[in-house]
């Protein structure tokens with residue numbers, strides 16, 4: 065038994081902050097941000113929340129898959145920026161869409177590897193025969209845990225949500241590869257967990273909290289980690305599954321930074337065209353970046369039946385992992 069993606073959906077907030085808007089908050093400029101990161105603008109919540117975006121992307125994925133909420137056995141939400149600690153975002157999605165038969169839980173700390181870990185978890189349930197249909201969502205309001213006074217991080221992140229519907233199907237599953245290196249966890253940290261609605265309303269909270277309550281990052285350490293580990297894990301997942309690079313149509317990398325994507329393509333000696341990017345529009349949306357990109361490609365008709373894709377997540381923990389899937 066294996067599992068296949070039979071529908072995708074995404075939601076990104078209407079409010080856009082471009083690099084010039086960021087330059088009003090910290091000492092930076094559009095040219096520097098574009099050159100070092102590739103990011104041009106990011107979508108930021110105003111009235112939305114991690115839950116509301118997850119609900120919307122989930123609904124759109126169900127519509128696209130032509131699957132009803134009652135058919136779903138499992139809802140997984142990958143997020144590091146849930147509205148509240150309890151109840152979990154997945155249960156909130158269940159409530160909103162009426163997926164009364166589903167088992168629901170969040171996958172929290174895997175950060176930017178979160179969607180790949182959630183996808184793998186759902187696949188294990190499907191391939192083992194426990195469940196038949198799963199809704200897997202990545203949803204983040206990173207603006208609520210971003211330090212808008214730190215130019216080393218606030219230029220990078222954005223908000224949004226993406227979702228896929230997975231169905232069990234006869235066939236042999238691909239094995240995923242995942243790794244963690246807790247010893248290097250201090251490269252990307254965040255202490256706080258609190259409710260906040262939008263950037264403007266957060267200014268008082270920002271005053272009350274110290275820098276360590278927001279995401280803090282050793283940018284160069286994270287950059288070096290990514291450009292080393294991502295090509296490694298791609299080669300590993302291909303070897304484990306006896307697949308060669310020529311068979312892969314697209315590498316769907318977590319959308320952290322254009323220079324990381326370019327460095328990975330170079331190290332794998334693959335053309336950049338096989339590495340689709342939308343980080344210029346959304347910035348780094350952590351666990352949401354891969355499903356948002358998948359949804360855009362799906363709706364643009366770029367994904368054809370039978371194509372092989374590699375999904376790669378990497379980020380805080382440190383954690384990283386790759387999965388092969390057939391469209």
Ligand code: COA
Pocket residue numbers: 091092093096097100101176215216217219220281282283284286287320321324348378379380
């Ligand atoms: N605007 C203008 N200048 C900036 C700046 C900004 N937003 N941020 C830093 N600088 C300055 C620094 O102060 C430094 O100045 P100095 O040379 O006078 O000391 C200079 O630019 C270079 O800083 P550095 O930190 O070495 O830049 P960098 O090339 O490493 O780029 C990142 C910084 C964050 C863009 C880069 O390290 C990165 O992308 N890292 C990976 C981050 C990531 O993807 N994280 C998520 C993974 S899931």
